[in-house]
Amino acid sequence: MSKLLHKQLKVFSTFACLILACSIPSYYVAIRYIGQNELDEQNHALKRQIETGFQHAGFEDSTRTQFIDHWNNMQSGLWLDPKPARHLLSDSVYTISKEIIEHGEPETERFRCLRSSIQLGKESHALRIETNMEDADDTIWSISVLTFAFFFLLVLGFVFLNKFLSEKLWKPFNVTLAKLSVFNLNKDQKIHLEPSGVEEFDELNRVVARLIEKNVDAFKGQKKFIENASHELQTPLAVLKSKIELLFQHPSLNKDLSDQIAAIQLPLSRLSRLNKNLLLLAKIENSQFEERSPLDVVEVVNNGLEMLSDYCLDKALVLDVQIDVEHLLVNSNRVLLETLVNNLLINAIQHTAQGGKVQVRVHARTLLIANSGQQALPESSLFERFNNATVKDGGSGLGLSIVHEICLHHPWQLSYAFEENKHQFKIQF
Amino acid sequence: MKILIIEDERSLAEDISRYLSGEHYLCETAATYAEAIEKIELYSYDCILLDIMLPDGNGLDVLKHIKEIKKRDGVIILSAKDAIDDRVKGLQLGADDYLPKPFHHSELAARIFSVIRRKYFDNANVFTANEISVDLLANTVTVNGIPLHLTKKEYALLLLFLGNRGKTIPKSALAEHLSGDLADMLDNHDFVYAHVKNLKKKLNEGGTKNYIKTMYGIGYKWES
Numbered sequence: 001m002s003k004l005l006h007k008q009l010k011v012f013s014t015f016a017c018l019i020l021a022c023s024i025p026s027y028y029v030a031i032r033y034i035g036q037n038e039l040d041e042q043n044h045a046l047k048r049q050i051e052t053g054f055q056h057a058g059f060e061d062s063t064r065t066q067f068i069d070h071w072n073n074m075q076s077g078l079w080l081d082p083k084p085a086r087h088l089l090s091d092s093v094y095t096i097s098k099e100i101i102e103h104g105e106p107e108t109e110r111f112r113c114l115r116s117s118i119q120l121g122k123e124s125h126a127l128r129i130e131t132n133m134e135d136a137d138d139t140i141w142s143i144s145v146l147t148f149a150f151f152f153l154l155v156l157g158f159v160f161l162n163k164f165l166s167e168k169l170w171k172p173f174n175v176t177l178a179k180l181s182v183f184n185l186n187k188d189q190k191i192h193l194e195p196s197g198v199e200e201f202d203e204l205n206r207v208v209a210r211l212i213e214k215n216v217d218a219f220k221g222q223k224k225f226i227e228n229a230s231h232e233l234q235t236p237l238a239v240l241k242s243k244i245e246l247l248f249q250h251p252s253l254n255k256d257l258s259d260q261i262a263a264i265q266l267p268l269s270r271l272s273r274l275n276k277n278l279l280l281l282a283k284i285e286n287s288q289f290e291e292r293s294p295l296d297v298v299e300v301v302n303n304g305l306e307m308l309s310d311y312c313l314d315k316a317l318v319l320d321v322q323i324d325v326e327h328l329l330v331n332s333n334r335v336l337l338e339t340l341v342n343n344l345l346i347n348a349i350q351h352t353a354q355g356g357k358v359q360v361r362v363h364a365r366t367l368l369i370a371n372s373g374q375q376a377l378p379e380s381s382l383f384e385r386f387n388n389a390t391v392k393d394g395g396s397g398l399g400l401s402i403v404h405e406i407c408l409h410h411p412w413q414l415s416y417a418f419e420e421n422k423h424q425f426k427i428q429f
Numbered sequence: 430m431k432i433l434i435i436e437d438e439r440s441l442a443e444d445i446s447r448y449l450s451g452e453h454y455l456c457e458t459a460a461t462y463a464e465a466i467e468k469i470e471l472y473s474y475d476c477i478l479l480d481i482m483l484p485d486g487n488g489l490d491v492l493k494h495i496k497e498i499k500k501r502d503g504v505i506i507l508s509a510k511d512a513i514d515d516r517v518k519g520l521q522l523g524a525d526d527y528l529p530k531p532f533h534h535s536e537l538a539a540r541i542f543s544v545i546r547r548k549y550f551d552n553a554n555v556f557t558a559n560e561i562s563v564d565l566l567a568n569t570v571t572v573n574g575i576p577l578h579l580t581k582k583e584y585a586l587l588l589l590f591l592g593n594r595g596k597t598i599p600k601s602a603l604a605e606h607l608s609g610d611l612a613d614m615l616d617n618h619d620f621v622y623a624h625v626k627n628l629k630k631k632l633n634e635g636g637t638k639n640y641i642k643t644m645y646g647i648g649y650k651w652e653s
Contacts, residue, residue, distance in 0.1 A: 241533075248597040261647070
């Protein structure tokens with residue numbers, strides 16, 4: 001892609017080149033015309049000079065012929081007919097080319113001629129004046145060289161002016177661009193575009209600011225909506241759960257009824273889990289976990305493992321825990337850190353087949369949680385909401401999105417790799 | 430024993446009341462801050478269940494008021510799951526326990542059971558159910574005077590059962606009691622079976638009757 005100014009420069013240069021190229025023949029024609037006129041005038045003046053010269057000399061008719069012959073021999077490019085003309089010749093101008101020897105080499109030169117007659121005594125004699133003209137090739141060549149020299153200067157000037165313009169004139173634009181490029185809708189930033197004093201840029205800034213404001217509002221509204229919606233869903237969900245539990249206590253409960261109730265309970269608990277995760281996600285996005293304190297990752301990992309030990313046992317998972325450090329202190333929010341670690345652990349436990357392996361590693365500043373698996377997961381969509389296969393297995397489809405969001409929030413570096421048949425999630429604190 | 434349920438969602442308050450009323454609890458409800466303050470000032474309760482979000486005030490202010498008028502009522506705060514601030518503030522203000530919403534009724538019953546016993550049987554805090562005695566301070570169990578060695582989880586299960594005698598406790602409630610919040614992130618609660626089986630076995634070996642009944646595969650019930 002080329003810069004706007006380069007495009008402009010290209011067009012300007014092409015145009016200048018075209019115009020200058022056209023100017024070459026025009027100059028040539030103009031110069032030739034002026035040159036010819038000048039020569040013609042000069043030839044006429046010469047003729048008058050010759051005429052007066054001969055008249056003043058006042059030759060006898062008898063010697064005139066002889067004298068003219070001598071004179072003709074002495075002059076080059078002038079020829080006076082020694083014999084009187086029978087009738088008076090009218091003036092004519094024309095151009096001829098003839099070969100002359102110059103520096104020992106034959107060369108074709110062009111001559112401007114005047115054919116006229118001068119009055120000597122009673123008789124008129126034909127006179128021919130030939131004046132060497134400027135060579136056409138030479139003229140064209142000189143004009144071209146000069147023109148292209150100017151063209152070169154012009155382009156040089158354009159480049160220089162462009163550079164100057166892009167720095168000076170386009171500065172407000174670049175400032176706006178720089179501000180926009182670091183703007184992040186997620187970070188709840190305010191953008192302030194200063195007036196530049198240039199109408200177009202100020203208009204641009206106004207439009208951009210308005211656009212951003214609208215987007216920020218829409219984004220905030222959307223996030224708030226999700227939070228409010230899931231918050232409002234909490235109470236009816238709690239009521240439903242509570243009613244179901246009371247149903248379990250009903251004296252007329254029998255096998256068939258309890259199966260039915262249990263069948264309601266499962267999707268209900270998924271629904272409430274989904275809602276809980278949505279709410280959590282919205283709250284993280286709305287920066288509602290800002291309170292930070294130094295927390296120990298090792299402690300959180302150990303707690304999570306202890307809480308989940310029954311599930312590991314149940315699935316006969318091989319737990320391979322290796323913690324190299326005594327403490328790994330990070331500045332975080334307890335809810336967020338616990339959610340992060342537990343979600344990764346639950347994810348590993350949930351997606352490992354019976355008897356599979358779950359690996360937990362804590363090194364200097366990294367936490368690695370891996371579980372055995374069959375094939376690599378698509379990394380691009382792994383952390384997207386509701387985009388994985390886990391929804392089918394009863395997961396909320398949000399666990400890894402929450403992990404991703406928490407890492408973004410801190411920011412910590414989260415990466416996924418599939419190595420040696422293991423899904424590895426690594427967090428660099 | 431008297432329990433006050435301060436909860437603006439009437440349906441929930443009624444359910445709790447119905448669940449607890451079965452045995453030896455007498456429940457009253459209050460749906461607003463004003464109603465709650467009035468009842469607290471007029472009567473004494475063994476345990477108050479306190480929702481933080483009230484339509485006309487904050488539950489924490491109710492708690493402050495209870496402490497100001499020097500009532501000894503036990504208080505369990507019920508609040509939204511992730512409101513960690515409420516938990517810290519509530520416990521600092523002198524609440525006895527905190528239960529995030531939504532909760533299982535059986536879990537609540539178990540919490541009430543412990544709060545009341547911790548509160549009112551200060552020194553000799555031994556609870557006896559037939560031939561089983563539980564020392565709630567020392568966390569020890571004896572059957573007919575002979576000590577019974579239970580794991581931490583088996584002991585926790587026993588307390589849950591004793592706090593919910595005659596109630597069907599769903600497996601998910603048992604799982605949550607053992608694994609905390611994390612249990613509701615997972616659907617499979619089969620591991621509960623192993624712990625219940627072990628507890629049953631130990632109780633039987635200790636010489637108790639078979640109190641723990643399996644309820645149609647949905648949960649368990651302590652029948653005495």
